[in-house]
Amino acid sequence: MKPDALRGHLDALLLATLDGEQLHGYAIIEALQQGSGGALDLPTGTVYPALRRLERAGHVSSDWSTVGGRKRRTYKLTQAGQRALNAERDAWREFTTVIDGVLGGGKWAQS
Amino acid sequence: MGAVLTGEDVIDRYVTDLGSRLQGSKKQVRDLLTETRDSLTDATEAHVDRGLTEREAQERAVEEFGPVREIANEYQAELAVAYGTRTLVWLAIVLPLMHMAWEYGRMLLIGPWQDFATMPPAWYLFIAKANDLTSGAASGVALVALILGRFLARGYDTKLLARIGAAIAIVAVGVVLLGNISIILATAHLDASRLVQSSPMVVATAITWIVIVRLGLLARRCLSCATIVV
Numbered sequence: 001m002k003p004d005a006l007r008g009h010l011d012a013l014l015l016a017t018l019d020g021e022q023l024h025g026y027a028i029i030e031a032l033q034q035g036s037g038g039a040l041d042l043p044t045g046t047v048y049p050a051l052r053r054l055e056r057a058g059h060v061s062s063d064w065s066t067v068g069g070r071k072r073r074t075y076k077l078t079q080a081g082q083r084a085l086n087a088e089r090d091a092w093r094e095f096t097t098v099i100d101g102v103l104g105g106g107k108w109a110q111s
Numbered sequence: 112m113g114a115v116l117t118g119e120d121v122i123d124r125y126v127t128d129l130g131s132r133l134q135g136s137k138k139q140v141r142d143l144l145t146e147t148r149d150s151l152t153d154a155t156e157a158h159v160d161r162g163l164t165e166r167e168a169q170e171r172a173v174e175e176f177g178p179v180r181e182i183a184n185e186y187q188a189e190l191a192v193a194y195g196t197r198t199l200v201w202l203a204i205v206l207p208l209m210h211m212a213w214e215y216g217r218m219l220l221i222g223p224w225q226d227f228a229t230m231p232p233a234w235y236l237f238i239a240k241a242n243d244l245t246s247g248a249a250s251g252v253a254l255v256a257l258i259l260g261r262f263l264a265r266g267y268d269t270k271l272l273a274r275i276g277a278a279i280a281i282v283a284v285g286v287v288l289l290g291n292i293s294i295i296l297a298t299a300h301l302d303a304s305r306l307v308q309s310s311p312m313v314v315a316t317a318i319t320w321i322v323i324v325r326l327g328l329l330a331r332r333c334l335s336c337a338t339i340v341v
Contacts, residue, residue, distance in 0.1 A: 011265055025146055026153035043177025044154070048146055049185040049269070056192065057264035073146050084265075 010042070010050050012088040015059060015081055024072040025051065051075055059084050121169040122151045125179060132183035134336050135190030136197065143186055151176060184340060188269040191336040195276030196260065198329045202253035202283050209322050210246035213315055220309045231301060238297045245290035249283035273337040280330035288323055 017023070017031045028051070029044045054060040059081030062073050077085065126148050133140050151172045158168035176182065231239070256279045260272060298305050307313055 024149070026150045029150070029154075030157070043182065044150065044175050045147070045177040045182035046185055048143065048150070049189045052189040052193075053264055053269060056189075056196075056261065058261060059265070070149065072149055073142065 010046070011054060011059075012085070012092070013040075014047070014050055014054060015077065015085040015088060018060065018075055018077045018081070019085060020077075022074050022076040024067055024074045028075065054081065057084075121166070121173055122148060122155070125151065125173045125176070128179050129183055129186070132179070133187055133190060134332075134339055135187070135194045139190055139193050143190070147176070185269075187336070187340045188273055191273035191333070191340055192260070192269055192276060194336045195273055195280060195333050196257065198280045198326075198333045199253040199257050199260075199276060201326060201329060202280060203250050203257060205322060205326065206246040206250040206253075206283075206287060209319055210243070213319055214243075216312055216315045220312050235297050235301055238293050242290035242294040245286050249287050252279060253283055270337075270340045273340065277330070277334040277337040280333050284323070284327045284330045288327065291319070291323060 013032060014028065017028050017035065021031075023031065025048060026044075029047055032040050032042075032047075051060060051062070055062055055075075057080075058078060060075050061078050062075045064071055065074050066072070067074065126144055129147060130140065130144050133143070151169070154172035154175060155165070155168040158171050159165060163171060256276060260276060263272060295306065306316075
């Protein structure tokens with residue numbers, strides 16, 4: 001999948017990846033890649049500024065902790081982040097339902 | 112051993128190149144680079160586990176991380192916003208505290224203006240009042256910008272937010288600077304002896320200027336951080 005198409009959804013994807021988890025940067029990248037079956041083709045370096053942006057918005061909090069014997073910055077969702085994720089999921093379901101109603105059937109699907 | 116060192120050089124070179132392009136709080140830059148190095152090391156280990164040599168794994172990790180110029184640009188935007196936030200926090204907290212401390216000192220050591228033999232003219236009181244308002248107004252604007260910045264964090268371009276934050280900081284410090292220069296010139300014009308009437312207040316005024324200069328330097332660096340982002 002093209003990086004430009006993903007960029008607009010990166011925040012929501014990161015929030016979803018952190019749902020119920022506390023992960024460090026590379027674990028988030030791995031989870032994103034595994035969750036998409038390897039289809040997410042985004043420069044991994046863009047994840048870190050996005051995490052900072054989410055932290056700035058109060059949707060994610062971070063702490064330095066020791067993971068696997070190494071000191072790492074780990075991230076988790078805040079309550080506001082959980083609410084934002086729920087809103088993103090609702091908006092996405094509504095969007096896909098509407099678009100699928102047009103693109104997923106009828107003359108568009110048959111052409 | 113040689114191969115490992117060569118492999119490490121790939122990550123070192125990337126992290127050093129990235130670091131040389133970043134400007135902001137030293138701690139924030141260090142944190143970002145530490146995280147970058149960790150991420151590249153993790154990716155290398157994962158690629159080695161999949162059968163690549165150390166060198167190949169390092170090169171793949173760096174390639175996946177992204178072109179250094181593009182990544183530096185995204186990092187820099189975040190660093191600029193963080194520096195802007197820090198500067199606005201300083202402005203929001205320090206300006207009213209500094210003004211209150213100075214006014215309290217003046218009331219204590221010099222007394223209210225009404226206690227002078229002759230009441231200062233209206234134009235002087237207008238300048239004094241305007242100067243009083245500048246600190247409060249600059250602090251208020253900084254506070255509003257901080258609150259709005261949090262709400263707009265995800266919806267607006269980080270580079271734009273960084274530039275707006277820096278512009279607000281520069282204007283806020285500029286207004287406070289103008290207010291302070293105006294009151295000093297007005298006092299010197301009215302009665303220069305009042306400027307040195309109380310030694311503790313001379314010291315307080317000097318401290319005020321040190322703080323204003325410090326805030327000015329912060330605001331200037333803030334602008335520099337925001338404008339090197341392409």
